[in-house]
Amino acid sequence: MRAFQYLGGAALDGVERLGRATLFLYEVVSGSWMLVRRFYLVIEQVYAVGVLTLVIILVSGGFVGLVLGLQGYNTLAKFGAADSLGLLVALSLVRELGPVVTALLFAGRAGSALTAEIGLMKATDQLAGMEMMAVNPVTRVIAPRFFAGIVSMPLLAALFSVVGVLSGHMIGVGLLGVDVGAFWSQMQNGVDFYDDILNGVIKSVVFGVVVTGIAVFEGYDAVPTSEGVSRATNRTVVYSSLAVLGLDFIMTALMF
Amino acid sequence: MIQRKVLEIWVGVFVAAGLFALGTLAFRVGNLATAEVANGYRIEAQFENIGGLKVRSPVTLAGVRIGRVAAIGFDPATYQAVVSMNIDGRYNVIPVDTSASIYTSGLLGEQYVGLEPGGSEEYLKDQGKIQLTQSALVLEKLVGRLFTSFIEKPAADKPASDKK
Amino acid sequence: MTSSVSQAVFNDSTNLVEIRDVHFARGTRPILSDMTLTIPRGKVTVIMGGSGCGKTTVLNLIGGRLRPDRGQVMVDGLSVPDLNIKALYALRKRMGMLFQTGALLTDLSAFENVAFPLREHTRLPEALLRHVVLMKLETVGLRGARDLMPAELSGGMARRVALARAIVMEPMMIMYDEPFTGLDPISKGVIAKLIRELNDALGITSIVVSHDVADTLAISDYAYLLGGGRILAQGTPQALQQSTAADVRQFMQGLPDGPVPYTYPARAYIEDLFDGGSP
Numbered sequence: 001m002r003a004f005q006y007l008g009g010a011a012l013d014g015v016e017r018l019g020r021a022t023l024f025l026y027e028v029v030s031g032s033w034m035l036v037r038r039f040y041l042v043i044e045q046v047y048a049v050g051v052l053t054l055v056i057i058l059v060s061g062g063f064v065g066l067v068l069g070l071q072g073y074n075t076l077a078k079f080g081a082a083d084s085l086g087l088l089v090a091l092s093l094v095r096e097l098g099p100v101v102t103a104l105l106f107a108g109r110a111g112s113a114l115t116a117e118i119g120l121m122k123a124t125d126q127l128a129g130m131e132m133m134a135v136n137p138v139t140r141v142i143a144p145r146f147f148a149g150i151v152s153m154p155l156l157a158a159l160f161s162v163v164g165v166l167s168g169h170m171i172g173v174g175l176l177g178v179d180v181g182a183f184w185s186q187m188q189n190g191v192d193f194y195d196d197i198l199n200g201v202i203k204s205v206v207f208g209v210v211v212t213g214i215a216v217f218e219g220y221d222a223v224p225t226s227e228g229v230s231r232a233t234n235r236t237v238v239y240s241s242l243a244v245l246g247l248d249f250i251m252t253a254l255m256f
Numbered sequence: 257m258i259q260r261k262v263l264e265i266w267v268g269v270f271v272a273a274g275l276f277a278l279g280t281l282a283f284r285v286g287n288l289a290t291a292e293v294a295n296g297y298r299i300e301a302q303f304e305n306i307g308g309l310k311v312r313s314p315v316t317l318a319g320v321r322i323g324r325v326a327a328i329g330f331d332p333a334t335y336q337a338v339v340s341m342n343i344d345g346r347y348n349v350i351p352v353d354t355s356a357s358i359y360t361s362g363l364l365g366e367q368y369v370g371l372e373p374g375g376s377e378e379y380l381k382d383q384g385k386i387q388l389t390q391s392a393l394v395l396e397k398l399v400g401r402l403f404t405s406f407i408e409k410p411a412a413d414k415p416a417s418d419k420k
Numbered sequence: 421m422t423s424s425v426s427q428a429v430f431n432d433s434t435n436l437v438e439i440r441d442v443h444f445a446r447g448t449r450p451i452l453s454d455m456t457l458t459i460p461r462g463k464v465t466v467i468m469g470g471s472g473c474g475k476t477t478v479l480n481l482i483g484g485r486l487r488p489d490r491g492q493v494m495v496d497g498l499s500v501p502d503l504n505i506k507a508l509y510a511l512r513k514r515m516g517m518l519f520q521t522g523a524l525l526t527d528l529s530a531f532e533n534v535a536f537p538l539r540e541h542t543r544l545p546e547a548l549l550r551h552v553v554l555m556k557l558e559t560v561g562l563r564g565a566r567d568l569m570p571a572e573l574s575g576g577m578a579r580r581v582a583l584a585r586a587i588v589m590e591p592m593m594i595m596y597d598e599p600f601t602g603l604d605p606i607s608k609g610v611i612a613k614l615i616r617e618l619n620d621a622l623g624i625t626s627i628v629v630s631h632d633v634a635d636t637l638a639i640s641d642y643a644y645l646l647g648g649g650r651i652l653a654q655g656t657p658q659a660l661q662q663s664t665a666a667d668v669r670q671f672m673q674g675l676p677d678g679p680v681p682y683t684y685p686a687r688a689y690i691e692d693l694f695d696g697g698s699p
Contacts, residue, residue, distance in 0.1 A: 047263045051270045090285050121526070129523030132483050133537045133585075134512040140540070155274025162277040165285055184284075189366070192312070193286040201278070 021217045024138075028146050028216070031139035041144035042151070049110045049145065049212075050152030054159070056109055057102060061160035064097055065089065065167030072168075073176045085178050086187035089168035090161075094191060094200045095256070098161035100248050103207035106153060107240040111215035114145055115236040118219025119229035127220075142216050149212025150205065157204035199255045203248065210247060211240040295345040296323060297382040301356040302336040307367055307392025309358055314368045315341045322347040325369060341369060351376040355388035367392060436461045436593055436625045437482055442491030444477060451477050453649045454491075459593075464619050464626040466636045466657075469646035470671070470680065475629040478646075479595045482627070483517060484508045496592065513541060516586030516594040516624075520601055522578040524570040524585070530557070531566040534585045541589065556584040560614060576607025583614060593625035594618070600632045608632075612639050633672055637661065645671060647680070 035042055072088040118141065121127050127137040165187075172178040191197065215236045222232035306328065315323040323343035331338050343350070353374030360367050371386075380386070437459035444452040451474045459465045469475050480486040481493050484500045493500040498511060524533045534553045538544055544552065557563045560580040570578055579599065586594050596615060600608045616639045619626045630636040637643060637657040645653040645660060645668060653660055653668045661672055670678030686692070 043264065043267050046267045046270065050274075051266045054270060094281060094285065124521055124526070125519040125523035126525055128485065129517070129519055129525075129582075131485060132512055132515065132517040133540070133589075134509040135537070135540045136509075152270075152274075155271065155277070158274055158277035158281055161285075162280050187285055188287050191286045193282055197281050197286045200281075 017221075020221065021213070024217050024220065025146075025213055027138050028143050031136060032143040032147065034139050035143055035147060041140070042147050045144045045148030046152055049114070049148045050156060052113075053106060053109045053152070053156060056105055057156045057160050058163050060101060060105055061093075061098075061163035062167045064101060064160075065093070065164030066171050068092055068097075068164065069168040069171035069176070073172055073178070082176075082178050083182035084186050084190075085172045085176075086165075086169070086183035087190040089172070090165050090187045090191050091196060093161040093164040093168075094196050096248070096252070098157045098164065099200055099203040099207055100244060102157040102160045102204060103153065103211055103244040104241055106149075106156060106207075107211045107215070107237055107244065110149065110152075111211050111236050111240050112233045114149070114212065114215040115219040115222070115233045116229060118142070118145070118216060119222035119224070119232050122220065122222060123224040123226070123229055138220075142220060146212050146216050149215070150208040153208025153211070154201050154204040157200070157207075161200070195256070199251075202255075203251055206247060206251065207244050210243050214240045214243065296342040297345060297348070297384075298326065298340055299343055299350075299380050299382075299384045299386060300338060300340045301369075301386040301389050302331060302334065302338055303356075303358060303389050304336060304391040305394060306337045306339060307358055307360075307394055309339065309367045309369065309392065313366065315343065315371065316368060317347065317350070317371045317373065319370075322371075339369065348379065350380045352378045352380055352384065353388065354380065354386055355390065356386045357390040358392035360393070434458075434460055436496055437627070438492070438494040439478070439481065440492040440494075442481065442488040442493060444474070444481065444486065444488050450649055452481075452488075455646075455649070455651060457644060457651065459625060459627055460642065461625050462619070462623050463641040464615065464628060464639055466628045466630065466640035466643040467646060468630060468633065468636065468643060468671070469652075470631060473646045474649050475631075475646055476597055479517070479597055479627065479629055482595065483512065483515060513537075513589055514592045516589070516591040518579065518582050518586050518594065518596045518599055520598040522570070522575075522582035524573075524578055524582055526570050528570075529566065530562065530568050530570070530573065530581045533570070533581060534588055536585065537589050552588065553584075556588045557581070559587070559618075560584045561610075574607070576603050576610060579603070579607075579611060580614065583611075583618075587618060587622070587624070590622075591624065593627065596626065596628045596630075598630055598632075599628060600630060600635045608635050615639055633674070647671070 068089045069085065072085050072092075073082055076082045076084055076088065118127075121137075121141065127141065130137045130140060169183060173180050173183055218232040218236045218239070219229075222228045309325060309328065311325055311328055313325045314321045315325060323341050325339055326342040327340045329338040329340070330336075339356075350371065351374040353376045355372050355374065357370050357372070358367055359370045374388075435458045437457075439455060439457040442452055442455045443450070455474075455478075457467075457478065467475050467478060477486060481488055482495060482500065484503065487501045495511060496514070498507070500508070500511070503511060524530075525536065528536065531553055534556055535549055538549050538552065542549075554563055554566070557566055560583050562577060562580055562584065565573065565577060565581070570581075573581060583594075599611050599615065603611065612635055615626055615628065618624055628636055628640065637660070640657055643654065643657055643660050644651055647667060652671075653663055653665060655663075660668060663669065663672070667679040669675070670680060676682050
């Protein structure tokens with residue numbers, strides 16, 4: 001009996017939070033018309049969300065490219081298809097690893113920071129203070145962060161993929177002796193703009209919406225104490241990672 | 257707090273780099289550059305079987321890519337596949353008696369349309385039709401034919417014990 | 421509707437805020453029950469009471485951040501719970517609120533914090549905006565600290581900057597939520613002096629919510645004492661201090677035991693001790 005009660009309670013809780021999150025995101029989007037007039041607010045947040053995440057993305061992209069180059073070469077060489085290394089590296093990055101790994105790193109670096117920042121603003125009455133100054137914190141604080149996340153994610157994912165391809169080239173062509181021409185021509189023949197690249201970009205935009213949406217909601221919804229904020233930060237990373245991986249499966253199934 | 261100017265510069269650099277990366281993906285990694293066919297014209301060909309040919313598969317002449325498959329349809333009157341191809345405007349001297357075949361690049365690679373020029377002085381125009389076509393090699397058919405020839409040959413020509 | 425109009429006329433003469441028969445509960449726990457409270461115009465009114473007795477709830481009702489379950493909240497002739505978001509924001513522009521911690525925006529300097537409401541609500545030219553902001557900072561004596569970030573300000577200074585921010589839109593009233601908590605005596609004195617001076621010089625109506633008896637009574641014109649969601653006593657500071665009612669005396673003099681008991685309700689001590697160790 002207890003177990004059922006617990007399950008029911010958890011389910012109701014989840015549905016209620018989902019409902020609140022939806023209403024909240026609706027408010028964010030519908031209140032965002034003012035950003036057109038004050039675009040500087042978004043630029044400020046692109047710095048916090050995008051530029052500050054850049055280093056970790058570039059470094060990770062480089063390492064992922066190196067690993068793909070090594071592993072791919074070893075496997076392909078068995079079939080005498082080492083010339084396809086470029087194709088393998090590029091396809092894995094553009095379709096999957098670029099958007100997904102970027103989104104996961106983004107959740108850990110930018111998402112958690114967003115939740116903590118907004119949660120602390122709530123805990124220190126800054127959001128309430130804005131309300132009392134007749135400033136809507138949702139449009140002034142949340143919306144710029146949300147849109148900055150959506151703008152930054154595809155750019156970060158593209159940079160991740162490019163750096164990955166370049167480091168795959170470095171290890172494959174530079175170290176393992178794959179032919180330069182074959183590397184690039186196989187890649188260009190096999191990677192389709194619409195099927196692969198555009199779909200990868202769509203994925204990263206969706207991940208941007210989901211991860212930033214979860215981050216700002218958890219921050220705004222946090223219990224306004226130090227413990228509440230740390231829990232919310234934790235939830236942001238867990239929920240957005242799960243959401244990214246789950247959505248990736250669904251989108252991959254639909255797209256390819 | 258970070259200076260407003262510095263912040264703007266950083267964001268500018270970030271956005272520019274991101275857009276450059278997107279462009280690199282599209283044109284260097286992907287095939288957007290080669291997918292573009294400049295003021296092209298359409299030609300059509302009918303095949304018995306197109307195998308694994310897809311829309312946007314390459315069309316080559318003497319191994320040079322001159323266009324892409326624009327659409328694949330089906331003609332209910334002849335029960336044949338209709339492949340319409342978009343050919344780059346630069347290659348406007350393809351003889352009317354050119355033949356089209358479907359080849360596979362490498363053993364398991366993608367399939368493409370290969371054109372072999374005829375000797376006519378007349379050239380294909382927009383909406384022109386290629387009459388001579390050769391279908392794709394379907395692996396299963398080939399294997400099947402191979403088997404039948406193996407089975408029939410020993411029975412007709414030589415005793416079975418002659419085989420190693 | 422006619423009654424609210426007549427009240428508006430009535431309000432204009434004496435009271436800026438009128439709270440009538442307000443009932444407010446959080447879940448099933450009542451915070452305020454049938455509270456009636458008026459705030460006179462141009463005076464410093466103090467709302468005192470123990471922790472968690474609903475003092476801050478009163479401010480949130482006045483500011484429209486909470487809606488009462490029952491009853492009326494009128495501010496300057498407007499019924500706050502019935503206002504739509506636009507009218508509510510218009511009303512809030514005429515209110516200032518000083519939060520306990522100051523609630524300064526952490527990523528903006530002192531100057532930008534004070535300038536924040538102006539930048540949000542007006543299109544003042546930069547030169548004029550600078551004049552206004554520096555004038556308000558001068559009022560609280562912190563013109564020299566304008567480039568400091570909130571993290572670099574002491575608690576008292578942060579609250580003074582927040583006060584400058586609260587008056588930058590020239591409000592008709594300011595609500596102070598626990599303005600003295602956690603301050604050293606000098607800072608307390610500074611805040612108390614500022615509350616009184618702003619009230620007298622600018623004709624601003626002030627509502628001070630506090631549990632700090634000595635500091636608040638010294639600057640107040642009228643005082644309410646809340647307890648258990650009700651008004652225990654009201655009157656001038658002198659009247660409250662001379663009150664003989666047990667609950668008022670306990671609060672005023674800070675007695676450890678009285679109507680608010682020292683011990684948390686429990687069963688008999690001797691029973692607990694000899695209960696064989698079961699919790």
